[in-house]
Every structure is written in structure tokens, then in C-alpha cells.
Amino acid sequence: MPYIPHTPDEQQAMLATIGVPDMAALFADIPPELRPKSFDLPQGQSEMSVLSHMEELAARNSTDLTSFLGAGFYDHYNPAAIKALASRGEFFTAYTPYQPEASQGTLQAIFEYQTSICRLLDMEYSNASLYDGGTAIYEAIMMAVRKTRKRTKILVSQGVNPIYRTMLDSYTTNLNLELITVPHNQGQTDVAALMDHLDEDIAAIIVQNPNFFGSANDFTQLFEQARKNGVVSILSVYPVMQSVLKTPGEMGADIAVAEGQSLGLPLSFGGPYLGIMTCTKPLIRQMPGRIVGKTTDVDGKTGYVLTLQAREQHIRRHKATSNICSNQSLCAVCSLMYLALLGPEGLKRTAELSIQQAHYAAERLTSIPGVSLYNKTPFTNEFVLSLPCEASKVINALVDKKFIPGFPLGRYYEGMDNMLLVACTEKTSNQDIGILAELMGGVL
Amino acid sequence: MKTMFQTSTPGRKGVWPKAADKGAAHFLPDNLLRGRDLPLAELSELDVVRHFTRLSRLNFSVDGNMYPLGSCTMKYNPRFTEEVAALPGFARLHPLVPQIRGAGKLTQGALEVIYHLEELLCELTGMAGFTLQPMAGAHGELTGVMLIAAYHRDKGNKKTKIIVPDSAHGTNPASATIAGFNVVSIESKDGIIDPEALEAVMDDQVAGIMMTCPNTLGLFERNLPKIVQLARKHDALLYYDGANFNAIMGKLRPGDAGFDVVHLNLHKTFATPHGGGGPGSGPVGVSERLLEYLPISRVVRLEDGQYFLDYDYPKSIGYIAPFYGNFGVFLKAYAYILRLGRQGIINATENAVLAANYLRKRLENHLEIPYNRICMHEFVSSAVNQAKKGVRALDIAKGLLDKGHYAPTIYFPLIVHECLMIEPTETESKETLDRFVDDLIDILAKSETDPESLHQAPVTTSVRRLDEVKAARAMELKE
Numbered sequence: 001m002p003y004i005p006h007t008p009d010e011q012q013a014m015l016a017t018i019g020v021p022d023m024a025a026l027f028a029d030i031p032p033e034l035r036p037k038s039f040d041l042p043q044g045q046s047e048m049s050v051l052s053h054m055e056e057l058a059a060r061n062s063t064d065l066t067s068f069l070g071a072g073f074y075d076h077y078n079p080a081a082i083k084a085l086a087s088r089g090e091f092f093t094a095y096t097p098y099q100p101e102a103s104q105g106t107l108q109a110i111f112e113y114q115t116s117i118c119r120l121l122d123m124e125y126s127n128a129s130l131y132d133g134g135t136a137i138y139e140a141i142m143m144a145v146r147k148t149r150k151r152t153k154i155l156v157s158q159g160v161n162p163i164y165r166t167m168l169d170s171y172t173t174n175l176n177l178e179l180i181t182v183p184h185n186q187g188q189t190d191v192a193a194l195m196d197h198l199d200e201d202i203a204a205i206i207v208q209n210p211n212f213f214g215s216a217n218d219f220t221q222l223f224e225q226a227r228k229n230g231v232v233s234i235l236s237v238y239p240v241m242q243s244v245l246k247t248p249g250e251m252g253a254d255i256a257v258a259e260g261q262s263l264g265l266p267l268s269f270g271g272p273y274l275g276i277m278t279c280t281k282p283l284i285r286q287m288p289g290r291i292v293g294k295t296t297d298v299d300g301k302t303g304y305v306l307t308l309q310a311r312e313q314h315i316r317r318h319k320a321t322s323n324i325c326s327n328q329s330l331c332a333v334c335s336l337m338y339l340a341l342l343g344p345e346g347l348k349r350t351a352e353l354s355i356q357q358a359h360y361a362a363e364r365l366t367s368i369p370g371v372s373l374y375n376k377t378p379f380t381n382e383f384v385l386s387l388p389c390e391a392s393k394v395i396n397a398l399v400d401k402k403f404i405p406g407f408p409l410g411r412y413y414e415g416m417d418n419m420l421l422v423a424c425t426e427k428t429s430n431q432d433i434g435i436l437a438e439l440m441g442g443v444l
Numbered sequence: 445m446k447t448m449f450q451t452s453t454p455g456r457k458g459v460w461p462k463a464a465d466k467g468a469a470h471f472l473p474d475n476l477l478r479g480r481d482l483p484l485a486e487l488s489e490l491d492v493v494r495h496f497t498r499l500s501r502l503n504f505s506v507d508g509n510m511y512p513l514g515s516c517t518m519k520y521n522p523r524f525t526e527e528v529a530a531l532p533g534f535a536r537l538h539p540l541v542p543q544i545r546g547a548g549k550l551t552q553g554a555l556e557v558i559y560h561l562e563e564l565l566c567e568l569t570g571m572a573g574f575t576l577q578p579m580a581g582a583h584g585e586l587t588g589v590m591l592i593a594a595y596h597r598d599k600g601n602k603k604t605k606i607i608v609p610d611s612a613h614g615t616n617p618a619s620a621t622i623a624g625f626n627v628v629s630i631e632s633k634d635g636i637i638d639p640e641a642l643e644a645v646m647d648d649q650v651a652g653i654m655m656t657c658p659n660t661l662g663l664f665e666r667n668l669p670k671i672v673q674l675a676r677k678h679d680a681l682l683y684y685d686g687a688n689f690n691a692i693m694g695k696l697r698p699g700d701a702g703f704d705v706v707h708l709n710l711h712k713t714f715a716t717p718h719g720g721g722g723p724g725s726g727p728v729g730v731s732e733r734l735l736e737y738l739p740i741s742r743v744v745r746l747e748d749g750q751y752f753l754d755y756d757y758p759k760s761i762g763y764i765a766p767f768y769g770n771f772g773v774f775l776k777a778y779a780y781i782l783r784l785g786r787q788g789i790i791n792a793t794e795n796a797v798l799a800a801n802y803l804r805k806r807l808e809n810h811l812e813i814p815y816n817r818i819c820m821h822e823f824v825s826s827a828v829n830q831a832k833k834g835v836r837a838l839d840i841a842k843g844l845l846d847k848g849h850y851a852p853t854i855y856f857p858l859i860v861h862e863c864l865m866i867e868p869t870e871t872e873s874k875e876t877l878d879r880f881v882d883d884l885i886d887i888l889a890k891s892e893t894d895p896e897s898l899h900q901a902p903v904t905t906s907v908r909r910l911d912e913v914k915a916a917r918a919m920e921l922k923e
Contacts, residue, residue: 001791002784003520003715005873006798014802014874018818023794026801026818027695029664036697041567044785047524054779058533060553062541069538072766079459081493083530086719089507090500093521096721098513098853100912101905102845104445105503106720109496112447112485115922119483125921129722131579134766142622163766170739170762174593174624216476244468246476259766268529269554270539270767271579272723284919290721293915303907307915314614314856318627323618326580326711330719333496340448340492341458344482352464355471378472396546404547407540426461 002044066432067404068361070382070423071212072133072161073273074262076240076350077427082264082337092330096290100305101297106329107304110292113336120242120339120347121256122249123278128290129332130275130324133259134164137206137236138171139277139322140255143286144204144232145177146321151203151230153178159189159211160236162412177203187213187374187384191222198229208236209245213409213421214358214382215375216245223252232283239263239276240354241380243347248278255279264338265331274331285311288322290329353426354381357433361424364437370444374419382423384409388444391420397443398436405436445502445906448485448495449923456486502906504850506717510876512803514822514853514865515613515660517690517712519796522783525716525776534775539767543741548752555751558768559743561778562727568781568789569686569706570699571729575738576769581687584707584726585619585654587739587764591705591730592652592681593623594737594761601679603651609637610859611659613685625651632859635661635815639670646678652705656685658692658820660857660865662800672702681705681734689713690869691797691820694790704731714777725773739764795870796821799877803868806881810888814860822867824860835891835898837862842901842909843890847883 006014011023020026045053067075086092090105097103114126130136141154154172156165158181168179180202182193189211198205205226210216223233235253237245240262248256260274261267279287285308293307311321342350358381366373370388387394391408398405410417424433468477487495504511511518529535533553542551562574578584589606596603606620607628617627628650630641636659653675657665665671675682684698684706690713698706710725711718718724730738740760741753784792797820804823808816811825827837841851841864853865868877890898902908 001795002788003522003871004791004795005871006795010874011795011798014798018798018801018805020801020818023798026794026797029666029818030692030696031666031669034668034696034701036570036694037700038570039567039694039697039786039790041564041786041789042782044788045782047522047783050779050782051524051528053782054528054775055531055533057553057557058531060556061533061537062550063533063536065541065550067538067541069540069544071540073539075536075538077461079489081459081489085493085496085500087526088497088500090503090505091496092717092719093506094503094720095511095513095516095518095718095850099504099841099845099851100910101842101902101907102504102509102850103502103720104906105499105501108445108447108502109499110720111922112449115447115449116484118922122480131583131723132766134763135579135583163763166763167766170590170764173761174590176624216472218475242478243482244472244478246478247480250479266535266772267538268535269537269551269771271765271770272725272772273766284921291921293918294920295911295915295918297907297910299908301907303910305910305912305915307912307919307921310916316618317614318608318617318621320618320621323582323586323615323622324580325582325615326718326722326724327720328722330717331723333720337492337496339484340487340495341489342461342484343456343458343486344484345486346457346459346461347484348468348482349461349463352466352468353461355468356464356466359471378476380472392545395544399544399546399550404538404541404544408544411543 065402065404068406068422069404071407071421072259073267074423074425075267075427076262076425078264079341081341082334085337086330086334091333097306104303107292109333109336111294111304113332114292116336116339117276118278120239121278122247123256124281125284126278127287128292129328130277130289131328132273132275133257134167136257136275136277137164138168139288140234140257141204143255143283146286147232147283148203148230151201152176153180153201153203155194155197155202155205156181157189157194157207158182158184160206160208161212186376188215188377189217194222195225198225198231202231204232204234206234210238210241210380213375213384214379215377216380218246220251240351244351254283260335263335265334272328272331274328274335286321289324290327350426354424357424357428358383360430361422361433364433365440368441368444381425382421385420385422387418387420390417394440394443398439401439403436403439405440445498447923448487452485452487454486456488458487458489458492509848509850510872510880511850512852512866512868514867515687517867517869519715519869520871521715521717525779528779529772529775542753552751555743557774557778559745559751561774564781565708565727565729568693569729570697571706572732573735573738574727574729576727576774577739577765578726578728579765579770580724581707581709581726582615582619584728585615586623587728588683588705588707589620589623590761591734591737595681595734596651598759603649605650607645607650607653611661611857612654612656613660613687616654616685620654635663636665637667637671639667642671642674646674648678650678650680652681652683654683654685656688658688661815662819662823663815664820668701687712691793693793695793699731704734710773710777715780716773716776723770723773725770737761792870799868799870799872803866803877803881810885822865825864825866826860827862827864830888830891831862833891833895835895837864839898840887843887843898845902846904849880849883
């Protein structure tokens, strides 16, 4: 019996203590008519056999791809020390720190995570993580709605990742909320149009930097205007780029959120990822999820505890700020390890190398006849190519050669079938870019 | 212990990528650049390794301690599943690859895992279909309630209420509220749902009933057939909170019992480590009548054996996660289920229930056990008698820390005073269970003879009793 220590003798002794004849007697409360109609599961296998089956499955996914896919999820280098440290059983087999004296490792790590994230995003407060960057935007909206009370409209820029906007549509269906999407202007976040929409019915405005098309922005004026109208401003960012880009704090955002995957987490086919959330002081009591605070013990020694718990579901049941109970603690600790290993200079170098490679790629690829750069304003490590044919045509031709040249924007944006979103990281080599340019040139 | 910011040394380097030839200022104008400092810690790689190794030593964990946390199912997590999740063929896979026309063939292994895991969960629960998208148990609850809302909206039903018994999980009322419903609470009788109390609040406004079965008192809801009948009469759907599924595998399938929606906590029942409380995974299964509302995308198998992502479900509630859910957690759960197989899963349940009843029986003369009958994988005890002498559940919990055990869940469920909710799981040996009981009995004896020592506990941990009120008032949430 895998993972069960009890011998038949021990089981008998335990049954005797309980005072029942057999295991079946322990389940007597389940009426016969409720018993399973079937339980047709495969037979158990040895560890070796399961592992080899999983290896076969893994081998059916292509690992030798050269990919320029990004769209908010990036293949940055993850230092080996992260995996080694995060796989310490004391981290990954511990639970939510309900008994703080027995969980100071996790609690202090989360406190340091909150500190690092506040410093990176230049914001006042951070929680201990949410599920992912998309649910972080949704939770940010809910914070704004609680804060602004009767307001029911949410202004969303079309420059916000369409995957997240699709999630918002699902989450708000049953609520008395209206999402107003403000179209992008040739790949640029339309700040003027967003300004025009700001009024007393709007609870929150959501923008992204760099936006989905890779363009970097300064939203300072927009957020100032939002504040004048009592609108909560929410900024979604790409955390690696925060080492070089103007911060949410500098722009005056009320809430800044991010997908934390790029900070030391594998792409892992979509999860687990990490929802980063930060806010300014007036919003802290609206913030969902776990938060760790510093305190002292009876001897005056510094220690850490989960705090502000009166917001949470296990105390306020249906009046809680959110239903979130699990967090992404281990993922948050991994991203803390990443930030600790890279430090301010290492993170900046990662960002700058990624930006440099993207600009090199843009230069090489736009030298192909008929290919031009769609971005009209500065971009970071991701940009949009305008192609002389449908992007999917190029992709199809290159996939067989194990190259994915980028993401076809036509999938999410009407009229953009010829547009290709191309991402680079510090892992993207000049050689890969050269081969891509040759292959693409051959197709076009 | 000092924080990494306190030991930071300016100029010290850990991992050190090469510098770009041209900095950000070459590509971006000044007004887009970061103006403020970036005061992250500056450490060497060894500094980082030692820092986190030292931090880890301040934690209790399943690998080091018994963790009898009721409703959290903290059982042993086999190691080989970590190896599975780290295989580069899975870990390095970009989630957008299969969404690109023609590239689905490059991710067939990953799609197959999703497809087969859904199939296995259907068989385990008796449901007609599953989505793996929800990223935690409470996220699964929210998804489930959204499915219930979609069903009623589609049928033109005007429903505003969800019933949640007081013995259900704490997140249930929050999830129902967040999905836009009003929550109606009902009181248990003898620890289980009272059909009469339920009937009194049932009307055609009720969209669904959220049940935890076995409930948070560790008891099986014996009136289930009557509850199903009542729900059907009012076209209310039945929601099964599967956080306690470890108690019931192979013994009851929610689908066969009449439930319409079920969520499972892969990280609890299927032995995925909960690193500090996450990441989780909360797949949701549905009965036939809810299939068309499941989130998109769905993994479908074609006749030629190929897998692909299908988005063609016009009545779907849409995207709940950015992609397919917490895939890394699926891998561990899937490998664990394959390893155990049918009999292994039944054994897990039987031994979990055996261990809980064994502890209940051994403790019944020492602690108040409000519902002292055969329980499922956990049971609730109460320190009311000790509290009269000034030793509260909290003091007992802290005393257990000094004995090297993590504490049971305390003060939950809210309906039992001075509650200690104990769940030993199937992976703790009889010696460990006996040692836990002996230590607990010793602590209870001390509550008579030396209560002060328990007020002082813990004394063996890195810090002693922490001032939680001060933390909330001072709000020092960063350095």
C-alpha cells in the first residue's frame, strides 16, 4: 500500500480500540443507495513505471523549439539555486502559517517578498500573492468598487492583455458592473480617449505598462485626472521591466498588479503562476488575500504573523473582502529568491539585455521587404511586426522547422491578422534572431 | 533572524547576467525611465543559499512534523512527483503554443495529461465532465457558483439565494457572495444538516445548496437523500465542496449521490505539497446538465487520437484562468493517482478514516468530543472543560508545538467552542499517532496541575507567543 504505514496487525489493533469489527463498519453512515455506481480506475503502478510514463508524455511536447512567444509570459533564465532552495521540504511541505511560532521561515520570507515587491513597484503595500496576474486585476477592480461605493463602471484599455480582459468578462457577468473597453490607437494605449471617459460613474481605470503590444507608457497625467474624478487607477506591469521603467509609484497609481511568472518561475504550460498586488495606504483594508506583518513576541523579540485577518473569509464569512484562502506562497518565495539572487543590478541587466535583443530583432526582421514595425512609440522587449500576409501563414511555415516567430494578434484583435507580436528575453541569441530573419525572409 | 535587507552589502553580486551593450536609456526616452532607486537586497549566491536554508529551519512542515490540521489534509507528499513536474518537456512549455494554429502537435503530451486527468476525476466523482482551470479550492467554489448562475440564467430562472449550512467550509459563503448571490445560513442539528431547517428556508429563489460532505465536524451528512429531493423540488442545484474528499474516495461519488457540481482540492486529496498554503488547484466537475457551461478552452480528443483545444461552447462561462489552470499541480496529482490506482485510493480513504477514529477513541476520556460517534477523516474536539480552568484551545495548540507536533486547526468550525479539529491523515504511523495522543494527554494533565506552563508555551520555537494585535495596529508590512 503506497504511502500507508499501517501493517494489517496495526490496523486490527486500531479497529479494536475503536470497537468496530472491520473497515466497512467505519463507513456505515453512507446509505447503500448512495454507494458508487462504478469506480473503474486503473491499477496502481510502481514509481518507476509512472515516472517513465510521464517522461514519455513530456517527450511528446517539443522542447527544442526556438520561440519568440511572450504575450505577458516570458522565458527568462531561472538560476539553479531557486529550485534547490524551494525544494527544501521545510518550505514546500509547510502549510498556511496558522501557528506563527512554528512558521517563522515562511512568514519572514513573505515579509521580505512584500518588501521586495513594494520596492520594485515603488508602492506602499503588497499582499502575500494572489493566483495570477489576471485574477489580480479582477481583485483590484473589486477593491475599487468597494472603495468608490455606488460606482458601477470600469474603464479598461484595449492595451491590457486580452487574456485578462476575457477573464474579467467571465468574472463580472453576475455582478452589477459594466466594463467599458477603450480601443487602442494603432497599438498605443489611447490616453486621450481614456481621459474623455473619466467621470463620476467610473469606479476604476485599468491600463498596462508596457501594454500588450510592447509599447512603454507614462500614465502620470491619466492617473492625476483619475484621482480628480475619484476614480481608482489600476496599473498592470511586467515586473522584470520595472527595474528600468518609470514605476507605478512615480506615475501615481492607486493599485499596481502584475503577473509574477517572469520572476523566477517556469512557464509550466500556464501555471502555477503568481499574482502580484500592491496598493497605496488608503486602500490597504480593501486588499484581498494574506498579508504578513512584523511584531514582537512576549520577550520583545521580532517575529512575523498573518495580519489584518478581519478582512478574511474565515472570520467574516460572506462579508469578507474576497474568498481567497490558498495563496501562491511557494511561488512568491521563488520570486523572492530570484530577486535576491539577481539584486538590483542583475535585474536591470536582465531587462536591458532583453530590450537590446528585441531592438536587434526588430531591426533584422524589418529589413525583410514588406515587413515593418507597427509600434510608433518606444517599446521594451516585445514589439509588433506588420507583415505583408496573414501572420498565421508565416507561423505555419516555421513551426515545422521548430521556430515559433511570435503570437498572431488576429486571434484577439479584429483587423490585425497581419500582425505578429514578437518577444525576446536575455536568453534570445543573435544567432536565433538571424535564423528567424532568414526563415521569415524565405516565406515572404 | 536578520532580514536579507539587513545583511545586504552594496555592490555584492549573486547571479550576474552580462551587461547589455546599450542600456535602457539608449532605447527609451527619459520620461519613461525609472527615476527612483531600486533598493533590492545585494547578496552573494552563498548569502542567498544560507539565508533561505536558515529560514527553512524555522518552519514546521509535513516532512519534519505531524501536521494534524483539520480540513487541510496535510499528508505525506511523495517526492517523485516533483521530478515529474520539473521535466523540461512540461516545465519549459509556453502555454500559448497549442493556441497557435498548427502548433498543437508540439504539445500533445501536455494536452493528454489534462484530458486524462479530467477523465480520472470524472470516474472518481461520478461527474459527467471536469474543468481543471480553477487555481485553488475557493476558486473552484467561485467557478461552481458561476456555473450554477449560468444554468439558471439560461433557463430564465430568477434565483437570488444560495444556502450554506453552518458546518460548511468558511470560504463557501464568501464565494457565493462574490458570485452575486445572497447567502442564507442554516443551523445544523446533531452536527448535520436538518432537513426540516432546510425545508423552512427553501423556496424558488434558491439557486443552490453548498454542502461540505463530510462536513467540517467530520460527519457524513446522513440526510443527503432527503436534501437532494428538496433541492430537485425547487430546481436548486447541489454543490459539493470536495475539500474533504480524502474521507470518501471509493465510498461515495458525489455524482451518483445527486450532486450537480463538485470541486476537488488536488493539493489536499492528491498529495501535492502546499508550500506555505499554495499553490493549489481546484478542479470543478459537473453533472450532464451543466456541461455546456464549463469554462473554455476544453481539451478534446479527436478520432485519430490527437488532442486539441476546443473553444466552441457558446454557453460557456468563459475564462476562469489565463490558460488551463495550475498545470504543475496537475502533473503531481496525475502521477499520484496513477501510482496509487483504484485500490491504493480506497486504501488511502480507509486508513485516513481509521486513523481519525483511532485518535477520537483514544482522546474521548480526555477532551470533550461534542459529536462522539464514528467520524470520517477528521473530528472535532473541544477544550471547554480546560477553558473553565483558564487553559484555552490556543494554549493547548502552543503546548503541542513544544512537543514537536504542529497544532490541530483551532477555533474552526465556528460552531464549536474552544474547538480543536484533528485530522491525522492516512500517512502517519501508529507510533506517531500514539505519540501525538500521549503528548496531548500530557498537556491536558498539565492544564490541571500547571496551567501557567501552557500559558508560557511555546518555549522551544524560534520565537515565543507573538503579539497579533500589535501587528494589526502597527501595520509594519515591509521593511
